Amino acid sequence: MLNADRGGWVFDAGFGVGHRLPRGERATSLFRFLHAADLHLDTQPSGLHGYPAEVAEVLRDASLQAFENLVDVAIDRQVSFCVFAGDIYDGAERGTRAELAFRRGLGRLAGAGIRSFVAHGNHDPVEQGWSTLSQWPEEVTVFGTGSPTTHTLELAGTTVAVHGVSYATRATTDNLALRFVRDPGADVQIGVLHTNVGDDPAHGNYAPCSLHDLRSVGLDYWALGHVHTRRVLAGADPWIVYPGNTQGRHAGASERGAKGAVVVEVGDDGTIAEPEFVPLDTVRFAEVELDATDLADPGALLDELSVLCDALRTEHPGRALVVRTTLRGRGPLHGLLADPTTMGDTLAELRSDWSGRSPVVWWDRIEDLTRPFLDPDEVARQDDFAGNTIRAIDSPLSDPDGDPGESLRTELDRLSKLSPSLRSLGVEVPPPDDPELVERARLLACDLLAEETR
Numbered sequence: 001m002l003n004a005d006r007g008g009w010v011f012d013a014g015f016g017v018g019h020r021l022p023r024g025e026r027a028t029s030l031f032r033f034l035h036a037a038d039l040h041l042d043t044q045p046s047g048l049h050g051y052p053a054e055v056a057e058v059l060r061d062a063s064l065q066a067f068e069n070l071v072d073v074a075i076d077r078q079v080s081f082c083v084f085a086g087d088i089y090d091g092a093e094r095g096t097r098a099e100l101a102f103r104r105g106l107g108r109l110a111g112a113g114i115r116s117f118v119a120h121g122n123h124d125p126v127e128q129g130w131s132t133l134s135q136w137p138e139e140v141t142v143f144g145t146g147s148p149t150t151h152t153l154e155l156a157g158t159t160v161a162v163h164g165v166s167y168a169t170r171a172t173t174d175n176l177a178l179r180f181v182r183d184p185g186a187d188v189q190i191g192v193l194h195t196n197v198g199d200d201p202a203h204g205n206y207a208p209c210s211l212h213d214l215r216s217v218g219l220d221y222w223a224l225g226h227v228h229t230r231r232v233l234a235g236a237d238p239w240i241v242y243p244g245n246t247q248g249r250h251a252g253a254s255e256r257g258a259k260g261a262v263v264v265e266v267g268d269d270g271t272i273a274e275p276e277f278v279p280l281d282t283v284r285f286a287e288v289e290l291d292a293t294d295l296a297d298p299g300a301l302l303d304e305l306s307v308l309c310d311a312l313r314t315e316h317p318g319r320a321l322v323v324r325t326t327l328r329g330r331g332p333l334h335g336l337l338a339d340p341t342t343m344g345d346t347l348a349e350l351r352s353d354w355s356g357r358s359p360v361v362w363w364d365r366i367e368d369l370t371r372p373f374l375d376p377d378e379v380a381r382q383d384d385f386a387g388n389t390i391r392a393i394d395s396p397l398s399d400p401d402g403d404p405g406e407s408l409r410t411e412l413d414r415l416s417k418l419s420p421s422l423r424s425l426g427v428e429v430p431p432p433d434d435p436e437l438v439e440r441a442r443l444l445a446c447d448l449l450a451e452e453t454r
């Protein structure tokens with residue numbers, strides 16, 4: 001069973017405004033529904049290499065297991081219905097296993113009296129010829145293409161309209177949101193759509209629409225799919241929500257962290273509460289950034305990563321982890337890890353250290369973005385801009401007659417006009433009687449100028 005940990009939300013805009021009850025009053029829950037999208041069933045995590053059988057086994061079934069978890073949660077939480085906002089499947093080449101798993105899960109939901117509403121998106125368009133199943137349990141509604149259709153349910157004396165539409169073809173570029181129509185006879189209205197809101201350039205621009213388009217339809221909740229990062233685009237009047245995908249697929253930014261669905265509570269006064277995120281994933285992708293400045297050698301690196309990995313396992317209990325680390329800073333590791341053999345041996349040792357765990361831990365890679373250590377005394381001897389800068393920092397301090405603070409300020413002011421890096425810092429003059437601060441200023445100047453002239 002799942003742990004009850006909750007992932008963080010990304011609130012883009014408008015969260016917390018609109019439907020809020022006065023303090024002290026709470027609507028009684030009338031019913032709840034589950035909203036999921038981008039299941040990409042039977043997709044295999046991409047960009048990973050060299051993992052052993054124990055890891056392969058977990059990765060292979062992760063998307064299907066996440067869907068099984070979804071069904072468990074829907075039954076456990078006694079939702080009235082589930083909506084699936086597109087990209088149920090990843091693509092034609094994995095059709096049948098994914099479809100049979102989906103059918104089995106929807107059958108379990110139907111057996112518990114839970115209806116399902118399914119829209120298709122750019123990864124699983126209806127008319128591109130790979131759907132092998134045509135029969136679904138009668139509690140399942142698959143939205144057609146072209147114009148949205150509306151299905152109404154009577155729940156505890158309330159009429160609920162669920163509107164939705166599927167993509168006919170992958171390259172759907174029409175604004176489908178504008179085709180939705182509010183049902184004047186329903187009390188609560190939900191729209192199910194796979195769409196790229198706001199022409200976000202980070203995502204394929206399928207069925208693009210604007211927040212204004214969505215608001216203009218007059219629904220209460222937009223159950224969206226397409227963007228794999230969980231996002232609330234608007235909090236109430238209407239809610240506009242991307243639940244994110246149900247299982248991360250690679251180590252990229254949009255696929256990291258907790259993945260799952262949202263459970264949405266509707267009150268007896270028709271208000272919709274803040275959607276509750278429920279994690280469903282079995283494998284979690286994580287990245288740890290590490291400042292390697294003070295690490296003397298690969299042994300110290302392994303010790304440090306071990307501490308970080310323990311923390312990750314505490315943060316993500318019960319999940320298999322695929323971890324990548326990015327090393328930054330300037331220090332001795334830079335020279336050592338530049339040797340491919342040393343790097344390969346270090347990664348192999350790291351993987352071996354963490355093998356055989358349950359849940360599985362797989363170290364995907366060590367990204368080495370460290371830089372060589374710079375010695376300011378050495379730089380001071382160079383006949384270049386960096387050398388001039390370090391000498392400018394050093395010389396006024398050794399002038400016993402002048403005002404060291406003032407002459408340093410003048411000199412740095414002059415140099416900063418020549419250098420974007422120094423300019424970006426502003427001219428912060430260290431107090432000349434604080435040698436530690438002066439030394440840090442020299443190192444910082446060295447670093448900035450080395451980056452600038454790289």
Ligand SMILES: [Mn+2]
Pocket residue numbers: 038040087123226227
């Ligand atoms: Mn998708």
